[in-house]
Amino acid sequence: xxxxxxxxxxxxxxxxxxxxxxxxxxxxxxxxxxxxxxxxxxxxxxxxxxxxxxxxxxxxxxxxxxxxxxxxxxxxxxxxxxxxxxxxxxxxxxxxxxxxxxxxxxxxxxxxxxxxxxxxxxxxxxxxxxxxxxxxxxxxxxxxxxxxxxxxxxxxxxxxxxxxxxxxxxxxxxxxxxxxxxxxxxxxxxxxxxxxxxxxxxxxxxxxxxxxxxxxxxxxxxxxxxxxxxxxxxxxxxxxxxxxxxxxxx
Amino acid sequence: xxxxxxxxxxxxxxxxxxxxxxxxxxxxxxxxxxxxxxxxxxxxxxxxxxxxxxxxxxxxxxxxxxxxxxxxxxxxxxxxxxxxxxxxxxxxxxxxxxxxxxxxxxxxxxxxxxxxxxxxxxxxxxxxxxxxxxxxxxxxxxxxxxxxxxxxxxxxxxxxxxxxxxxxxxxxxxxxxxxxxxxxxxxxxxxxxxxxxxxxxxxxxxxxxxxxxxxxxxxxxxxxxxxxxxxxxxxxxxxxxxxxxxxxxx
Numbered sequence: 001x002x003x004x005x006x007x008x009x010x011x012x013x014x015x016x017x018x019x020x021x022x023x024x025x026x027x028x029x030x031x032x033x034x035x036x037x038x039x040x041x042x043x044x045x046x047x048x049x050x051x052x053x054x055x056x057x058x059x060x061x062x063x064x065x066x067x068x069x070x071x072x073x074x075x076x077x078x079x080x081x082x083x084x085x086x087x088x089x090x091x092x093x094x095x096x097x098x099x100x101x102x103x104x105x106x107x108x109x110x111x112x113x114x115x116x117x118x119x120x121x122x123x124x125x126x127x128x129x130x131x132x133x134x135x136x137x138x139x140x141x142x143x144x145x146x147x148x149x150x151x152x153x154x155x156x157x158x159x160x161x162x163x164x165x166x167x168x169x170x171x172x173x174x175x176x177x178x179x180x181x182x183x184x185x186x187x188x189x190x191x192x193x194x195x196x197x198x199x200x201x202x203x204x205x206x207x208x209x210x211x212x213x214x215x216x217x218x219x220x221x222x223x224x225x226x227x228x229x230x231x232x233x234x235x236x237x238x239x240x241x242x243x244x245x246x247x248x249x250x
Numbered sequence: 251x252x253x254x255x256x257x258x259x260x261x262x263x264x265x266x267x268x269x270x271x272x273x274x275x276x277x278x279x280x281x282x283x284x285x286x287x288x289x290x291x292x293x294x295x296x297x298x299x300x301x302x303x304x305x306x307x308x309x310x311x312x313x314x315x316x317x318x319x320x321x322x323x324x325x326x327x328x329x330x331x332x333x334x335x336x337x338x339x340x341x342x343x344x345x346x347x348x349x350x351x352x353x354x355x356x357x358x359x360x361x362x363x364x365x366x367x368x369x370x371x372x373x374x375x376x377x378x379x380x381x382x383x384x385x386x387x388x389x390x391x392x393x394x395x396x397x398x399x400x401x402x403x404x405x406x407x408x409x410x411x412x413x414x415x416x417x418x419x420x421x422x423x424x425x426x427x428x429x430x431x432x433x434x435x436x437x438x439x440x441x442x443x444x445x446x447x448x449x450x451x452x453x454x455x456x457x458x459x460x461x462x463x464x465x466x467x468x469x470x471x472x473x474x475x476x477x478x479x480x481x482x483x484x485x486x487x488x489x490x491x492x493x494x495x496x497x498x499x500x
Binding site: 001002003005008010015017018019020023024028041045048051052053055056057059060061062063064067068069083084087088091096097 | 251252253255258260261262263265267268269270271272273274278291295298299301302303304305306307308309310311312313314317318319333334337338341345346347
């Protein structure tokens, strides 16, 4: 078994001493799971356990303004949320057992939109987007809840948005990893044209898996729809991991 | 594969968000390797790699007053060094992949003496002591280099020291894990009576492996003596790990 080592500082009271951690050189994929607007990490914790059971290290978290941090909901901008994404990504990749070249980002709605934007800023190998939201780039620094709802809804009905006109679509257009796109059949928050815009952007991917959950609404309010999503996600992750392991064995 | 999760805080700028790390429930032994007085972590780094290759996570470090911190050599007390040991132990056991119930402490001379003392303060399953030093408890808070050399040398020639009169021997007398004791045949710093006192104290251990490196001096100045020590240590660690894995499989 090969090994790797890493210089560290060991805190002792108000000082520190130099140390070296030496560990077996076994790296596993890192998986980041991001909830949607007004969601929380609780929605992904069970799926995180299922994916971890396949030999990955998973991180799910509450975006600022959510869960126990709800007091800040009114002021959160996309810039804030993207900073949360970057911090979570960096922490995950900093985990001593995570392979920085094997990162999967899983996101729902607002979290899926952020995942697409993130993929242009950090190495991402796999991306699983459920009902990815879409916003115009403008007002990036305006509180998310202050965006004009009618304008957002109208934008989401636009077909053939030029990928270069939108951060999330532009990132998708340059993404070269594997993609899972999951649509809810009756989604009135992220309607079909949004998915079509993402599919039209994701043209340089290693693979594309596009699935529709029949009858489902945006929030997957019924257990059977949530189970269907879990099943689609877990099967796809298993296929991706099998492929990666096969490739690693040469 | 079973999984485990852990709540964490993810730092973002000057704030933090809540997260959960979920990982496969694979824990491995943690190994701490401690150099002697005027030594450094460099003496253990290769051995740390060899032990890590057997599937352990190893930590070696420079006690304060050593290596790049040599400026403080004159003032270091045993209390200081013990605090370094505790901090290193706690960091090792805090590693997400280390099994807190499977810690091995490896030490040489002053580091072996500190390891014995540590074993009374933290859970230690295995202890490998090469040429363990011995000091009277008194002057615990006095700089190590200000201890009276003649008195220390005379104490080390004493036979049948009452274990309860000495922190390191008292800890050894209550230690119930597995022990490797390695003596240098021609050691004029830690002479045979010291080893006899340790052996007389270690009477409640799960196992005892006592070995003498022929012809060797205290510092193992010849490569063949260092190789002999490495071989004794690595073989013993392998035996201990095999036993632990057999036990874990039931």
